[in-house]
Amino acid sequence: MRYPISTRLLLADDDPNILTAYVLFFASHGYDIRTAGDGAGALEEYRAWLPAVVVLDIQMPSMDGWAVAREIRHQQSDPFPVLVAISALSSPSEQAESIKSGFDHHFVKPADLRVVLAAIAHHSHTP
Numbered sequence: 001m002r003y004p005i006s007t008r009l010l011l012a013d014d015d016p017n018i019l020t021a022y023v024l025f026f027a028s029h030g031y032d033i034r035t036a037g038d039g040a041g042a043l044e045e046y047r048a049w050l051p052a053v054v055v056l057d058i059q060m061p062s063m064d065g066w067a068v069a070r071e072i073r074h075q076q077s078d079p080f081p082v083l084v085a086i087s088a089l090s091s092p093s094e095q096a097e098s099i100k101s102g103f104d105h106h107f108v109k110p111a112d113l114r115v116v117l118a119a120i121a122h123h124s125h126t127p
Contacts, residue, residue: 007030007032007053008031008032008034008049008050008052009034009052009053009054009055010033010034010035010042010045010046010051010054011023011034011036012035012037012039012055012056012065014037014038014057014059014060014061018057018109022113025117026055026113026117038062039060039061039062039064039065039067040063042054042056042068043068043071046075046081050081052081052082053084054068054082056068056083056086056103058089058094065087066097066098069083069085069101072102073101073102083103083104084104084105084106084120085105086108086116090108095108107119
């Protein structure tokens with residue numbers, strides 16, 4: 001299944017191996033990708049590029065994914081980006097904190113990226 005070509009997707013994770021795997025997967029589905037290795041870098045890249053989709057780890061240096069999501073939701077963007085957490089945090093309270101922080105979805109590592117892709121497509125703002 002192919003998804004809209006040139007949809008901007010920002011990926012942020014402090015594990016370079018996971019980040020590489022995500023890039024390979026999402027690029028193969030036509031996404032235009034930029035990456036960040038920490039929360040502050042993710043927020044900086046978001047502000048400079050305004051991607052339609054942002055996939056964040058929660059536990060990252062400099063700024064956690066929850067703080068990044070809250071900052072993104074406070075931006076005056078139209079349309080708002082789809083925010084997806086992919087994290088090792090798995091308790092119901094941690095997942096609830098993700099939704100409270102502004103994420104549309106919280107997936108637990110190791111996430112099935114096909115399911116993540118389907119969730120993103122469901123929220124896609126592109127025709």
